[in-house]
Amino acid sequence: MMNSMSIDALLETALHGSLSDEQARQLSHCEDTATLATAAATLRDRGFGSGVSYSRKVFIPLTQLCRDVCHYCTFAKTPKRIEQAYMPVEHVIERVRQAEKLGCKEALFTLGERPELRYKAAREALAEMGFASTLEYLAHVAGRVLAETSVLPHINAGCMSEDEIALLRPVSASMGIMLESASERLCEKGMPHYGSPDKTPEARLQTLRRAGQARVPFTSGILIGIGETRAERIDSLLALRDVHREFGHLQEVIVQNFRAKEGTKMASAPEPDLDDLLWTIAVARLIFGAEMSIQAPPNLSPGVLPQIVAAGINDWGGVSPVTPDFVNPEAPWPHVERLAKETALSGKYLHERLTIYPSYVRRAQHWLAPSLVPRLLSRVDGQGLPRVDEWLTGQAADAPAAELALLAKRRPVASAAVADILQRAEAEQRLTQQDIVSLFEARGEDFAAVCQAADCLRERRCGDTVSYVVNRNINYTNVCYFKCQFCAFSKGKLSENLRGRPYDLSADEIARRAKEAWQRGATEVCMQGGIHPEYTGQTYLDILATLREAAPAMHIHAFSPLEVWQGAQTLGMPLEDYLRKLKAAGLHSLPGTAAEVLDDRVRAVLCPDKINTEQWLQAMEVAHGVGLPTTATIMFGHVDGYEHWANHLLAIRALQLKTGGFTEFVPLPFVAAESPIYLKGRARRGPTFRESLLMHAVARLVFNGLIDNIQASWVKMGAEGVMACLNAGVNDLGGTLMNETITRAAGASHGEETSPQEMEQRIAAMGRVARQRNTLYGEADTTQMERARHAERLAVAVNTPASKYERSKRQLIASG
Structure with missing residues (x-):
């Protein structure tokens, strides 16, 4: 066991800098989970404040056929144990539309790895639909989801080549692959990844590197309790950190705890206990620092969610109000209301996010295919989190009830940082x-x-x-030679289709409006217009002279x-x-x-x-x-x-x-x-x-x-x-x-x-x-x-059509 001074020194380094690989490996000897968690929570608060996020999703198990034979998995099936090799695209769209009505914003596509390389049934099903591979069909289905719903796809397609990532990038806002473990030992005979070619650490890390090169916002993580040591967990986290440091594309790191399932070779294997899970979460936070999103699935640890928050997570992952967790069917998703209450018990506030995280949203042009950017921007706020109501500036929609209720809350308790x-x-x-x-x-x-x-x-x-x-x-005019990208008021040569035709008020009309305003009780006229190419500084002086003549006591x-x-x-x-x-x-x-x-x-x-x-x-x-x-x-x-x-x-x-x-x-x-x-x-x-x-x-x-x-x-x-x-x-x-x-x-x-x-x-x-x-x-x-x-009642205002040349804004006394 490490002495307390060594632990303190490591934590001090983690809190004020970054642990080296060797320093991170020393954490494997520290069994003081509470101390690690306290430091991890401090880091988490520095990066994420009082919020804990989740993504409201629908789970799409596109195919449960897989060429791998992981010894703990019940998701993968053989052709004899399923009704159809692939979920039909019409069924996918129907399920996503149902989820959309319930506020889901993410469609999580999960599937087995390259089943067509193992099963004739998969090859025949793909051929019948007109596709050469599972990932080609996946690209088609995700494209339909994008075209026909407002839901954004997240794709967990396993190991991918550069071409396959390029195929899927235009139809997904994010992708992911669980590293699970960087230990080659787990691929040896008698170990859980034996006989699973896609679970070799190098294959999965290569996919992660390819995703980074392709600028894909990516999810990864580790699976704990499948026979690895704590030292091997740290090595796995360091491998992920190395890839992220090179490309900056890892949005989140998941710490997922193994759950034993009947009918698998590991049905009798011991599950990691709560202390082991908390220890790993805390270590992940200390290794990755304040900015990385650290996630733990809430359905795999019911009843202890506040302790998990206290260990340093800031995200619960995808939570579905529609579909079960097909990878862990024995563990139902918590209702969002219950999840919010559990999160609140830890002093945090539960809020939604999209499948693509805020920092990546804010650089959407870099991280997303161009066709996806407009769809994303229309769904987010200034922080990069999803809009969760229908209120829009200038429109007639009701004010959101949630915000109004919060405004009416008596003596709200602010977080320590906000209170300060x-x-x-x-x-x-x-x-x-x-x-x-x-x-x-x-x-x-x-x-x-x-x-x-x-x-x-x-x-x-x-x-x-x-x-x-x-x-x-x-x-006084909506003619303008500036090209402000936000402005629907000004008219240039090509903008007559936007809200009316170009106009340039005459001096008489300016004077008439000012007089009428005074007669109707106004104490002020507010004068602004487009920058007409024929206007000079004298134009504005003439406008003032016209106003002074028309309404001498008016504030201009x-x-x-x-x-x-x-x-x-x-x-x-x-x-x-x-x-x-x-x-x-x-x-x-x-x-x-x-x-x-x-x-x-x-x-x-x-x-x-x-x-x-x-x-x-x-x-x-x-x-x-x-x-x-x-x-x-x-x-x-x-x-x-x-x-x-x-x-x-x-x-x-x-x-x-x-x-x-x-x-x-x-x-x-x-x-x-x-x-x-x-x-x-x-x-x-x-x-x-x-x-x-x-x-x-x-x-x-x-x-x-x-x-x-x-x-x-x-x-x-x-x-x-x-x-x-x-x-x-x-x-x-x-x-x-x-x-x-x-x-x-x-x-x-x-x-x-x-x-x-x-x-x-x-x-x-x-x-x-x-x-x-x-x-x-x-x-x-x-x-x-x-x-x-x-x-x-106001008289009908006349917007004098714009003429080629500037008309005088100086009203002659005779015309008054």
Whole structure:
């Protein structure tokens, strides 16, 4: 037995670095399972926080014929003991569709190894169906599943050649092969793998290497208790680690415990006890470190699942609500509800994943066949985990009941890591990028705790008052020469098919809309448009002159940083000089749009020809410096991830600390429906409801003491959504809008205008006090407030068709 100092030194190395092969082998002498498990759990928490994942799957035993004769297996059958050599594709599709209705997202294909090399029945069945091999038929069936359902195939096809992996890669999101053991001794006569050519360690490791070369997200693992020693287990884990270090393609390592089965040569063999299983799980975690997913099947160890979690796993593998475990038919799957309760007993939160793990989802273009990428992106959130409800930004679907229930939970208990972050946020300390990412990853009680902490800060900073402004959006042109991939509003030469034809408002129409807005009680016009190729900096000055003439007392909130940059450049003026000129012409404040996500890796995909992060921040800083307050926004949920959101929030925070010029922060969830980048299959479907709520809540926490006003967009979030946001740190519902066209162009359906009465009804329904404000959060003009409550129906807006040349935006006095 090792002395305690040696164990401590090994564990210290594992916790703060990586064990060498020799150091890992020394663990075989350590019998202190509890000590190993404590260190392993620490590592696991570092990599996976409070979550334990599972994949909701349907099991497809495509064939139970196999040329191997493993001495513990009851899955493989002879032709005389089965009704048919292969499951017909129609039966597969029927089973997958049933599973799809129950929320399954993975079809696990398992099959014997190359039965056609051993059985005439297999060869004849394949020939009758028109296939030369089992794997050729498998590729056909998996392709049908992809074409006819939303379920993603995971393929366990055994040993494969390079050509076979290439055949299966376009029809599977992931694949796998259990190494089981790297011990050649287990292939000797009298041992469990004798007579099984596909179970030789080198054959299986060669398949693993080929999968790595082909960039296939892969599963592997070891089977314990079949006659191997603990030292041999460690060697098997090290063999897997070597392959993963070379290619980086192992998503998970399974530690599966042998279960003796009647009718096999090993029916009387002893099964590994609980301590042996826990020891192996802990050692696997210590060898692979914090980032590798370590899995143990829950159906093979009923009644002891909290102990298994405590040993260092972070995943339960595939759990089926439809089909049994055909490899271990004696061990039924636990119901997901029961699994969640068992997981909760260990202080963890059970959540779904796809067959492809989040870190691989986030690099889908590298790890998946191109045809699979759009299918995957439409199914995931920003972390790479599956969408589990039907809510979409801007659509009419009900808010998810699960999130609403969590919001209503009294005194949720956050994990230690999240609780520490919340405590620092409440103390107005700067959070790190990783802190913020951790908050966006919050699920279960962590999610509830983040939202409630944000709401407590809202109450402390803003009280129970919820504000809104009566305003009108005037989008003066939808012609734009920029090629932002997310935008369904702007029109170029080839985009007339997207939501209407190009227009360019005349000065008369701009003036008419401003006058009408004032008469209907508006205190603000919000002016933005596409970057028309004929516009110059003078155009924006003319728009201001027209507005000043039409509605002298109106607050003009206009021109994104992109428009300001474009205007300054066309006039050859420094940015500061042009902003001063705009201010002198009547501009009162700037919207903080065109930010999208302030991370140039995202912008390179989303809006490559737009101003970059530094330029956007510079425009805001200069605006603040000349006395023009601005808002700040983020448009999220497309090609971005949580680290990009964190970078955005930190950039806004840093500038606010420097200038104090941001009046509010406005999260804008991406509306995907008509967005070009989504229609091309290159973006997600927008953020989930959970992510949308968290963006408001996390912003409140990050900006604590710096930006007091966090706004929710009713156009994006819908009525239920903004009411939920009011319990997640929000204190403002934005504007009544009168004409909202940009979000509508992207496919939203929540309406173009709301009224003060509707705003106040929503606020009162949440037990809050409504307050009509002006743009800068002062008191609204009482005369305008009265007008807003008795406003007549809007006149029909006329979108003046775009002409070849720019029309003047300066309204002549005579035409007024």
